[in-house]
Amino acid sequence: MFAVPYQPWRDEAACRSGVDPELFFPVFEAGLKLTVRRAKAICQACPVQSECLDEALAVDEKFGIFGGVHFGQGALRRKGVRDALRRERGVELRVDPEDDFEHGTEAGAKRHSRLGEKACPECSRAAYWARVRRDEIRAAGELG
Ligand code: SF4
Numbered sequence: 001m002f003a004v005p006y007q008p009w010r011d012e013a014a015c016r017s018g019v020d021p022e023l024f025f026p027v028f029e030a031g032l033k034l035t036v037r038r039a040k041a042i043c044q045a046c047p048v049q050s051e052c053l054d055e056a057l058a059v060d061e062k063f064g065i066f067g068g069v070h071f072g073q074g075a076l077r078r079k080g081v082r083d084a085l086r087r088e089r090g091v092e093l094r095v096d097p098e099d100d101f102e103h104g105t106e107a108g109a110k111r112h113s114r115l116g117e118k119a120c121p122e123c124s125r126a127a128y129w130a131r132v133r134r135d136e137i138r139a140a141g142e143l144g
């Protein structure tokens, strides 16, 4: 992991107080669209939206809503799209690509565990379904 330096713009963040942080890290459940819309609306009124988006691009966020953009959804999940947006905004990537991994994958869950962290919701879900799939394949093999 890398150390995140103190960034004074964070003090201005609209999502800092009085807002449910879960809004910004929606999981794929009923009400997802509404949750994402509510989070994005808060970002639209946030005085540091631009700084927040640049920071999320710099650390290559892959999950959650930052600066009015849902990094865990749609085109932003693709590396090429994130690279293009960084170029467009003149943002340098600040993480070591070697230290990088895809959230929402079983490998991601393993990586979290190597780093001594609890897996993020996307990674734990992916690991869970990978286990279920393996069990199903095994069961089918035993039956057939
Ligand atoms: S842009 Fe959105 S996520 Fe970023 S600090 Fe503001 S309210 Fe929070």
Ligand SMILES: [Zn+2]
Binding pocket: 102, 103, 104, 108, 109, 112, 119, 120, 121, 122, 123, 124
């Ligand atoms: Zn993860």
